Each structure stands twice: as C-alpha cells, then as structure tokens.
Amino acid sequence: MLVKFQEKKLIKQRGKQRTDSTQVIAAIRQLNRLELVGETIRAALNSIAEVAPRWLKAIISDEWFERYSQRFDNYRLPKDKKERSELALKIGFDGHYLLHHIWFSSESQDNLQELDSVEILRKIWIKQYTFDHNGLVWRNPEQTGLPPNSICIESLYDIEARNSSKREINWTGYKVHLSETCDESTPNLITHVETTAATTPDGEITSIIHQQLAQKDLLPQEHYVDAAYVDAYQLVESHQAYQVSLVGPVAVDPSWQAKFKTGFDVNAFVIDWDKQVAISPQGNSNRLWRTARDSHHNSLIEIVFDRQTCAACPLRNLCTSSATAARKIKLRPREEYQALMERRHQQQTPQFQQNYARSRWC
Numbered sequence: 001m002l003v004k005f006q007e008k009k010l011i012k013q014r015g016k017q018r019t020d021s022t023q024v025i026a027a028i029r030q031l032n033r034l035e036l037v038g039e040t041i042r043a044a045l046n047s048i049a050e051v052a053p054r055w056l057k058a059i060i061s062d063e064w065f066e067r068y069s070q071r072f073d074n075y076r077l078p079k080d081k082k083e084r085s086e087l088a089l090k091i092g093f094d095g096h097y098l099l100h101h102i103w104f105s106s107e108s109q110d111n112l113q114e115l116d117s118v119e120i121l122r123k124i125w126i127k128q129y130t131f132d133h134n135g136l137v138w139r140n141p142e143q144t145g146l147p148p149n150s151i152c153i154e155s156l157y158d159i160e161a162r163n164s165s166k167r168e169i170n171w172t173g174y175k176v177h178l179s180e181t182c183d184e185s186t187p188n189l190i191t192h193v194e195t196t197a198a199t200t201p202d203g204e205i206t207s208i209i210h211q212q213l214a215q216k217d218l219l220p221q222e223h224y225v226d227a228a229y230v231d232a233y234q235l236v237e238s239h240q241a242y243q244v245s246l247v248g249p250v251a252v253d254p255s256w257q258a259k260f261k262t263g264f265d266v267n268a269f270v271i272d273w274d275k276q277v278a279i280s281p282q283g284n285s286n287r288l289w290r291t292a293r294d295s296h297h298n299s300l301i302e303i304v305f306d307r308q309t310c311a312a313c314p315l316r317n318l319c320t321s322s323a324t325a326a327r328k329i330k331l332r333p334r335e336e337y338q339a340l341m342e343r344r345h346q347q348q349t350p351q352f353q354q355n356y357a358r359s360r361w362c
Helices: 002-007 033-051 053-059 062-068 081-104 110-114 116-128 206-215 232-242 256-260 307-312 334-346 350-361
Strands: 016-025 129-132 135-138 162-166 169-181 190-197 222-224 245-247 270-272 277-279 286-293 299-305 328-331
Touching: 033 053, 033 062, 033 081, 033 110, 033 116, 053 081, 062 081, 081 110, 081 116, 081 129, 081 135, 110 116, 116 129, 169 206, 190 206, 206 232, 222 350, 232 245, 232 334, 245 350, 277 286, 299 307
Parallel strands: 016 222, 222 245
Antiparallel strands: 016 169, 129 135, 162 169, 169 190, 270 277, 286 299, 299 328
C-alpha cells in the first residue's frame, strides 16, 4: 500500500514525518511475585507430567500435588508477610530441586531440558532467587536487590512483556512507535510501525526507524519527535547517515550552574577542539583532556583543571561546590557537542517552537 501511496503522490518524497509511542498492554493476567513463581513451577510440572510422568512421580512427594495442583491466586495465598516469605522460599527450594534433577539426575531424560516451561522456570528462578552464605534466598529490594524491569519476566505466558512507567501511567506489555507523514498538502499516512519492550528507551529506536524507512525509500527531510527520541548522537547520525533533520527538543544542561544561572556552566568555557584546550572564565587552561564514557556507555570528553589553580580562584564558588576538588567539565564528542549546543539555542526561539508544535499536532 505504501508503494501505491507513493505512486499516487500521497506520500511526499523527502517530506515531513513524525513519530511517537504509545503503550500496548500484554494479554496476560497480572501476577505478583509469589503468584509468578508458583504458576511457573506449576506449569513446568504439568509439562513434565505429560512427557515423563513416571520420572516425575519418582522424584516428588504427595505434598507437591497439594501445593501445585491449583492455580496460584492471591486470594488463596497467606496474608501474613512472614508466611508469604516462607511459602516463596519453599517454592524456591522445590524449583531448584526440580531443576537439579532435570540437569544432574542419572535417570533424567535429556528432552526435559528442552521444554519451554523448564527453560522459563530456570530463567525466572535466576531473577527471583539467589544464594548467600546461608543458602537459597528470596530476593528483596533491601538486602539482595531485584532485577531491573528491562530483564524481569512478568508472566510465564509472555516472557517478553515488561513492566514500565511513563509519568503517571504504569503498564505491563510493550511499546509501539508509530511514524506518519505530516505534510500539509497530503493526508497523514502511517509509514512505519516499530514494537519494542515497554522498557526500551525511545532514543534507542530512532536509528532503527531511520534504517527501516530508508529500506522503504520513505525517509523524510524533517522528522519530528519528542525529547525522548533526541540526543546529541541521534542529531549527528540522522544528518550524516540519512540526511534527515531530526526536529525535537533536547534536554537542557542539568548542572546546577545552568539550572540556577548563578555559576559558570559549560557555555562559560572557551573550547579549542583542535588543541584540546579549554579556557575557564578566569583565563586558566585545563590540566587534562581525556576520553571517557558515561553510565550509558556514550563517548565523552572529560576536561579537568588544575587543583591548585582552582583552589586559589576567587570565583571558585561559582564554578564548583566541592571544597577541594578541581573543576571538571564533561562534553560530548565535537560534532555531537556542537549539534547539542545548536539545538539548545534553536529550541528557545519562537520560530522553532511554532514549527515544532504545528508539525507535531497537525
């Protein structure tokens, strides 16, 4: 259909497009952690009973039937916190006992390891239980920590569904990114749909969307997105690799100097990229210029000034809140930094704001 739309000139070549995401709720029953582990081992037992009933009967006792024959529903589970923890630990021991026999028992059948329900049991047990010097432990936020939502399985019946929150919305499932044309002279038509886990940041999808649109020969000239899709890297890559102008606001400088406008933020320093020199507002040069990476593994330039020079500076309190350390500034690589600074300036202008609003919501 997209080809037909192009032939009919309903999609403008190198026109305008916009992308945004929305929530997709997984078609699963919401489970708390205790329900999850109970239902997981119950499903594994049911699968094993179909292919190896004699083997299963030989390794478990009658009380397993009492514990796992009925579906785990919260209304049937203990209400007391201690009793719930004890049940969770009991289920954990049962799961490890079952997995141990599947992998290490001399009588075990190799095909049991290949059952989907057994593999799901193994994955969920890794995320919900751990070991310390006392043995098996039911994970908790305070002592052992819980896995991040990006890898935490929420349901054994949809192991790719993830729990996420966006502002006041919390959901378990997926996120769908819809791209559509938004030229004034043509109808708005969807050009691409990209589905991800609910926890996948929007910024990780920008490049993928451009790759997919390029394969369809549907790349826009201007691509309008919200701030979640835009970072310095995307600004540069979109332009260099796809000749696409990525239009959307970027995050403002989060430093206290920029936030409160009472100190020397990055803009107060003169950067000579060729000589790898940064000049402070007092005219002092940096001591170090080195490459680094942030917590998301993005490339950075870390610039460090001389400690003694900073200590003697009469305007130190406008530069750093540290009592002893020298001033450090962190910049994106040259092209990214320049693109970021340019966009921060652009998005403050009335022209950018009007154009962005018109194309995003027309």
